[in-house]
Amino acid sequence: MAKVEILTGGERQRRWSTQQKLSILQEAFGSDAGVSVVARRHDVLPQQIYGWRKKFAPPELAAPQTPSFVPVSVVEHPECHVENGKGSGVRPKSRQVELVLRNGRILKIAADMDLVLLASLIACVEAA
Numbered sequence: 001m002a003k004v005e006i007l008t009g010g011e012r013q014r015r016w017s018t019q020q021k022l023s024i025l026q027e028a029f030g031s032d033a034g035v036s037v038v039a040r041r042h043d044v045l046p047q048q049i050y051g052w053r054k055k056f057a058p059p060e061l062a063a064p065q066t067p068s069f070v071p072v073s074v075v076e077h078p079e080c081h082v083e084n085g086k087g088s089g090v091r092p093k094s095r096q097v098e099l100v101l102r103n104g105r106i107l108k109i110a111a112d113m114d115l116v117l118l119a120s121l122i123a124c125v126e127a128a
Helices: 018-030 035-042 046-056 115-127
Strands: 096-100 106-110
Touching: 018 035, 018 046, 035 046, 106 115
Parallel strands: none
Antiparallel strands: 096 106
């Protein structure tokens, strides 16, 4: 019959400091070794490393529950400058609007774009 060791009490569960967990995470995801190799090296389960990654991951940004206003500034296009109170005669074919979204992405669109299409475009870009 094989020898069986039953662990009870304090030695049953190992304690890892935050620094040790972060070090193992850096090793697992910062190198080409792979999670399984690093887990075997430190005698932990790969699931434990993925759990630590989830625990230490920055919180995801959620869309606000209520609509909010975003500050907008209107800037004149450089090609549309005015000289001596008269137009220079150089005008772009269509005016463009630049939208800076919450995620930092910038959309440059025609000012006369269909609003339904624009709303759909913004939703797609923010979701990506």
